[in-house]
Amino acid sequence: MRTERKLSRWERVFARLDREPSRPAHIDVPRMSRHRVVLFSATLAFYLAIVWAVVVSSWLVRLDWQVMFFRPYQQWPQIHAFLDYYVVLGQRGPTAVMVAAWLGWRSWRQHTLRPLLTLAAALLLLNITVGAAKYGMGRLGPHYATVIGSNEMWRGGDIFPSGHTANAVVTWGILAYLASTPRARRWLSALSAVTSLGVGMTTVYLGTHWLSDVLLGWAAGLLILLALPWFESPIATAEVRILALRDRVRSRRAAPVPAPAPVGAPSLVLGPRVAEQPVTAREPVTASRASRSPAYLAPGPHMARAERTPVTPVGSRRPPHSDRASRGTASARPLAGG
Numbered sequence: 001m002r003t004e005r006k007l008s009r010w011e012r013v014f015a016r017l018d019r020e021p022s023r024p025a026h027i028d029v030p031r032m033s034r035h036r037v038v039l040f041s042a043t044l045a046f047y048l049a050i051v052w053a054v055v056v057s058s059w060l061v062r063l064d065w066q067v068m069f070f071r072p073y074q075q076w077p078q079i080h081a082f083l084d085y086y087v088v089l090g091q092r093g094p095t096a097v098m099v100a101a102w103l104g105w106r107s108w109r110q111h112t113l114r115p116l117l118t119l120a121a122a123l124l125l126l127n128i129t130v131g132a133a134k135y136g137m138g139r140l141g142p143h144y145a146t147v148i149g150s151n152e153m154w155r156g157g158d159i160f161p162s163g164h165t166a167n168a169v170v171t172w173g174i175l176a177y178l179a180s181t182p183r184a185r186r187w188l189s190a191l192s193a194v195t196s197l198g199v200g201m202t203t204v205y206l207g208t209h210w211l212s213d214v215l216l217g218w219a220a221g222l223l224i225l226l227a228l229p230w231f232e233s234p235i236a237t238a239e240v241r242i243l244a245l246r247d248r249v250r251s252r253r254a255a256p257v258p259a260p261a262p263v264g265a266p267s268l269v270l271g272p273r274v275a276e277q278p279v280t281a282r283e284p285v286t287a288s289r290a291s292r293s294p295a296y297l298a299p300g301p302h303m304a305r306a307e308r309t310p311v312t313p314v315g316s317r318r319p320p321h322s323d324r325a326s327r328g329t330a331s332a333r334p335l336a337g338g
Contacts, residue, residue: 054139060212062149072204073205086202087203089168089172090164096171114239117239118228119174121235126170126221126224129224133220139151140156140159141208160213162209165217170221172192196221
């Protein structure tokens with residue numbers, strides 16, 4: 001009796017993935033709704049309020065100094081080693097590689113470039129906005145502060161807002177933004193919020209950022225996620241152009257290559273005089289003609305030089321002339337006698 005082979009765990013996983021549709025019938029693209037516009041406006045107001053509070057050295061700056069003097073890394077040194085690794089979840093390089101690998105797999109499965117292009121647009125906006133704010137305000141970090149109680153603005157620093165926090169909000173929040181179901185979007189939104197909150201507080205614990213830096217980083221990352229629906233149209237246009245370029249490249253590679261001309265075919269000769277001459281077909285070379293040996297070669301096997309027969313004809317090589325003999329006999333001189 002023939003029995004079927006039992007599939008392993010990985011084979012069952014890949015078999016389940018193969019049953020998924022290769023191209024979804026409908027991709028839910030977020031739109032800039034009224035609710036999202038209200039959230040974007042509130043987040044922008046919060047962002048500007050934090051910047052103003054730091055510029056005028058308000059209570060927020062005093063709170064920054066109090067947390068810095070508290071030195072959390074000295075209060076709880078037992079979690080220092082773990083948080084040194086946890087803060088990597090906010091670094092742009094490792095997180096971008098991990099998220100791009102997942103979104104690349106989704107793009108390959110769904111035959112669409114939207115996940116990768118959305119990630120690229122979000123990271124581009126993050127670099128432009130956060131980078132401009134960092135170098136524009138030039139705030140120094142806690143380890144490089146010069147005057148106690150000062151806001152340390154416009155002194156050549158680059159920590160305001162926190163890049164780790166903003167990157168964690170955008171990189172992990174893009175998974176929730178691209179989720180295919182509302183339930184997955186809710187779970188991924190909560191997970192990205194907890195992750196970014198933990199990364200921001202870790203930078204405060206390590207003493208690399210002020211507390212106000214983390215608050216502004218959260219606001220900066222959330223602004224980018226809320227503004228992404230405005231860039232859906234350019235993302236769709238870029239996808240169409242990239243796919244059209246790919247199709248043109250494939251069509252050029254698949255074009256038939258012209259067959260080479262045969263050996264005996266006439267070739268095109270440049271020049272006006274030569275081109276006017278008719279091209280005559282050459283006589284085909286037969287096997288008997290090709291196998292015919294030259295007349296000047298002696299037949300037979302190879303022999304030594306002394307044993308070879310002469311190949312030149314015997315006798316004089318001068319052609320015979322009949323008039324020489326008659327002329328010589330007619331004009332013969334008499335012998336002078338004796």
